[in-house]
Structure formats: structure tokens, C-alpha cells
Amino acid sequence: MELRQLKYFLAVAQEANFTRAAELVHVSQPGISTQIRQLESDLGATLIDRSGRGARLTAVGEVALGHARSVLAAVDSLRQAVEEMNGLVRGRLVVGMVTACTVAPLFEALSSFHRAHPGVELSLVEDDSAGLVERVREGSLDLALVGTAGKPPAGLDAWQIVAEPVVAAVPPGHPLAAREYVALAELGSYPLICLPRGTGIRAVLDQAAAALGLSLPISLEAGAPGAVVNLAERGLGVAVLSASMAGQDKGLRPLAITDVDTLAVLSLVSTPSGSPALRELMAHCRRAFGAESREEPVAASGATAR
Structure with missing residues (x-):
């Protein structure tokens, strides 16, 4: 037979x-x-x-x-x-992340996956969050670490890693340095330093300003959070960052922004029809971010919202 x-x-x-x-x-x-x-x-x-x-x-x-x-x-x-x-023995995965976003748990996940499955070729590319989301939708990226405003992008499988408020940060001696909080309209009186459009933090800021009918003076943009911090430390403007980014630098004083309620969210996103290799990589990501057994992840060391 x-x-x-x-x-x-x-x-x-x-x-x-x-x-x-x-x-x-x-x-x-x-x-x-x-x-x-x-x-x-x-x-x-x-x-x-x-x-x-x-x-x-x-x-x-x-x-x-x-x-x-x-x-x-x-x-x-x-x-x-x-x-x-x-x-899982052969194939290729293309992973994207926000430009200049250093997230150690993601790198650890890629490393542990490579050790377990050396036959799968890994590629890492950088772009802004909007570009990464679009590339995941069109299929040129298998997985991407992206920053968004309020919630992960719709229509994709998403695993939220961090959700945190956006704050202002100023150096000692700045007129706002003695304050604990500031309204968004007040920030409009000062030059602002922020990440570029396409990042989650910038999306939060722009959406809040639009809702209040404000036109904010973004004087400087930098793709790396560290550059935003350094520019602010040198008195070139008020930095707008996530709370964790601002808290990492002792040279800047973070101020809560009273009328910005939307959180900056950092998520791993992929298309719903993932390959076996992608599912295995996601398992390594969950372990690396310390949330293997949790449905909803919490803020992990080395992860800050972009």
C-alpha cells in the first residue's frame, strides 16, 4: 500500500x-x-x-x-x-529597533536565541518607530521593538514591555529647576530638546500639544536619548524624555508635566502569523525581559520607553 x-x-x-x-x-x-x-x-x-x-x-x-x-x-x-x-534549524529573522535605542534585554534575547539556533540567520536594523511598524506590516521585518503613544499599534501581535510618563528635565540653575511639575503651555516659553518624530515620546508630546492647541518650540532634535540629555545639560533647552531616561541622569532635574496623561509605550510587535523561529525568539525575549510566566510584563532593567 x-x-x-x-x-x-x-x-x-x-x-x-x-x-x-x-x-x-x-x-x-x-x-x-x-x-x-x-x-x-x-x-x-x-x-x-x-x-x-x-x-x-x-x-x-x-x-x-x-x-x-x-x-x-x-x-x-x-x-x-x-x-x-x-x-528552527535554518532560516532568517529580521529584527528592528528604534534608532540608538539600547535595550540590553533585547540583545540578550538575540544572543541566547543565536546560541540555541545557530542555523537561523539574524539581522538587526534601525529605524524610527513609525517606519518599523510599517515594515512589520509589509513583512520586511519579523519583529520590532517600537515606541508608541498610549498603546501598541493596532493589527499586530504586541507584547508591551514598558509604559511610563513623559517628563521635562532641566539642569541646575534653569528657571524651572526649583519646580516639581510644569504645564505644557509653560514649556512653550522655553526651547525644547526632544527625540525626532516617529518615536513614542515625540508622539505623546505632539498629541498632547495638538489636543491643547499649542505649537511647541522644538529647537533641537536628537536620535539618541543620551544626546538629548547632554544638550539639555549644556543649557540649550528643556529635555523631554521618558521618566526613566530623565531619572538616569543626576545632572538633570525631572519635572512632571501636569497635562500630559498619555504614557510612552515600548513594545515588541510582529505579524499575527509568525514563523516557528519567530515564536521561539519571542520566548527568548520573554525570558530576557524577566517575564516568562507573566501575561503582562513589567518594566525591565535596561528598558525605557522611546
Whole structure:
């Protein structure tokens, strides 16, 4: 008994005609007839009633049909399982992250995944969050670490890592340095230093300003949070950062912004139909961020919202 014979048998059962069944499986009509007779000989029973104009299943054929379907379904499952395992032996994953965003747990996840599956080629690219989201949607990126305003982007699988407030940060001696909080309209009196458009922090700031009808004076933009901090330390403006970014530098005093309620969110996003290799990489990410057994992750060391 051969698998192709079972496939031919299913085709004849479906079409109730040897000629149409042969066309369906792309073999000649004599060829499919020969294989069905060989199957019947192996089983010691007639499966197809050929006495009429068509081809009908005999009572034995009806019983054999269910078993034939089960056998072929089991073979398909076996093939799929092997293909999935092969996907962890070879293949390619392209991972994106926000430009100049140093998140140690992500790097640890990539490292541990590479050690476990050296046959999978890993590529890392940088872009702003808006560009990364678009590239995930179009399929050129498998996974991306992105910053957004308020919540992860819709329509993608997303695992939220950090959600934190946006704050202002000023050096000692600045007119706001003695304050604990400031309104967004007040910040408009000072030159601001911020990350560029396409980052989560900038999206939070721009959305809040638009909601209040404000036009904020962004005097300087820098792609790296460290550059924003350094520029602010030198008195070139008020830095707008996430709370964790501002808190890491002792040279700046963070101030809560009273009328900005939306949080800056950092998430890992991918398309819903992920490959076995991508699912395995996500498992490494969960372990690296210390949230292997949690449904909702908490802020992890080395992770700050962009």
C-alpha cells in the first residue's frame, strides 16, 4: 500500500468518476485505475463499484474512506511538524529597533536565541518607530521593538514591555529647576530638546500639544536619548524624555508635566502569523525581559520607553 494510492482513492471517491479523478491528481486514467486495483488487491476487498456509468464506493470502500483520510491527515501533520522544526534549524529573522535605542534585554534575547539556533540567520536594523511598524506590516521585518503613544499599534501581535510618563528635565540653575511639575503651555516659553518624530515620546508630546492647541518650540532634535540629555545639560533647552531616561541622569532635574496623561509605550510587535523561529525568539525575549510566566510584563532593567 502506498500513500499515492490512498490519494487516488480519495480523488475517485470525491469525483465518483475515474476520468475526472485522474485530471484532479494529474495522472492518466489508466494509471489511476491500475493503482486503485493494486490497493484493492493489497486490502483483499473491492472499494469501487464499477458496474454503473460512474464510480461508487462499495460498503467496504465507505469504511476505508475514513481511514484513508486519517492516514493522509496524519502524514500532513508529520510533514508540518518536521517543517516547523526545520524552521528552527535554518532560516532568517529580521529584527528592528528604534534608532540608538539600547535595550540590553533585547540583545540578550538575540544572543541566547543565536546560541540555541545557530542555523537561523539574524539581522538587526534601525529605524524610527513609525517606519518599523510599517515594515512589520509589509513583512520586511519579523519583529520590532517600537515606541508608541498610549498603546501598541493596532493589527499586530504586541507584547508591551514598558509604559511610563513623559517628563521635562532641566539642569541646575534653569528657571524651572526649583519646580516639581510644569504645564505644557509653560514649556512653550522655553526651547525644547526632544527625540525626532516617529518615536513614542515625540508622539505623546505632539498629541498632547495638538489636543491643547499649542505649537511647541522644538529647537533641537536628537536620535539618541543620551544626546538629548547632554544638550539639555549644556543649557540649550528643556529635555523631554521618558521618566526613566530623565531619572538616569543626576545632572538633570525631572519635572512632571501636569497635562500630559498619555504614557510612552515600548513594545515588541510582529505579524499575527509568525514563523516557528519567530515564536521561539519571542520566548527568548520573554525570558530576557524577566517575564516568562507573566501575561503582562513589567518594566525591565535596561528598558525605557522611546
